[in-house]
Amino acid sequence: MHRLILIRHGESAYNADNRFTGWTDVDLTPLGMAQARAVGATLRAAGVAIDVAFTSMLKRTIRSQWIICEAMDRMWLPIVPDPRLNERHYGALTGLNKATAEREYGAAQVAAWRRSFAVAPPPMALQDARAYADDPRNRGARAGEIVLSESLEDVVRRVRPFWEELAAPALRERRGVVIQAHGNTIRALIKHLEGMSDDDIATLDVPNATPVVYEFDADMHVRRRYDMPAVSDEGRHSLF
Numbered sequence: 001m002h003r004l005i006l007i008r009h010g011e012s013a014y015n016a017d018n019r020f021t022g023w024t025d026v027d028l029t030p031l032g033m034a035q036a037r038a039v040g041a042t043l044r045a046a047g048v049a050i051d052v053a054f055t056s057m058l059k060r061t062i063r064s065q066w067i068i069c070e071a072m073d074r075m076w077l078p079i080v081p082d083p084r085l086n087e088r089h090y091g092a093l094t095g096l097n098k099a100t101a102e103r104e105y106g107a108a109q110v111a112a113w114r115r116s117f118a119v120a121p122p123p124m125a126l127q128d129a130r131a132y133a134d135d136p137r138n139r140g141a142r143a144g145e146i147v148l149s150e151s152l153e154d155v156v157r158r159v160r161p162f163w164e165e166l167a168a169p170a171l172r173e174r175r176g177v178v179i180q181a182h183g184n185t186i187r188a189l190i191k192h193l194e195g196m197s198d199d200d201i202a203t204l205d206v207p208n209a210t211p212v213v214y215e216f217d218a219d220m221h222v223r224r225r226y227d228m229p230a231v232s233d234e235g236r237h238s239l240f
Ligand SMILES: O=C(O)[C@@H](CO)OP(=O)(O)O
Pocket: 015, 019, 020, 021, 022, 023, 087, 088, 090, 114, 182, 183, 184
């Protein structure tokens, strides 16, 4: 069975403050850590076979995965950080409170920046962007470019080669794969995997710490997708 589990990290400090995060490397809140522990307990109770976990280069995904590995008693699991899984670059909106942005620019404009496929947020000032460009955490996200802002379409463009080079080959070898990433990199992956339309992806929201499971056939076509029920809802279950 070719099985993939997509997980968005637990709540981060900027999630709690309702701020645009993008490439800002904020940590998990205590609630975010508890959410990751609950995911680990769920995966452990379900007896999920995981052989490798891919994360972004940002600490909210890496720490979530550490906590999950600890809760599963699998601290030996290989964790592979890849900058192509970093959150979408939120441009000039980075750090801004989302409610303040709605008051300033209107709810429709903010919704388009947040969820449309092709619209990128206004660009970050070049001077600011250099801090991100020089940071090894972002090197390779869009190699050779100083990134000022990204649409979901830009994110699909960098997530697709990650998928082809690392995740798909691991699944073809029948390895259990976790991708621990961000709201918009997971939306980009789902769009790519399901061939979802630009309109449909605009209504898809990915909550924190809620595993989504994909099963593939031998040709790597999606056979089934389902959310994994939390262990507290279901008790011990045997999906795997
Ligand atoms: O701020 C961000 O980087 C993302 C994810 O938290 O937010 P949004 O859901 O608005 O795309």
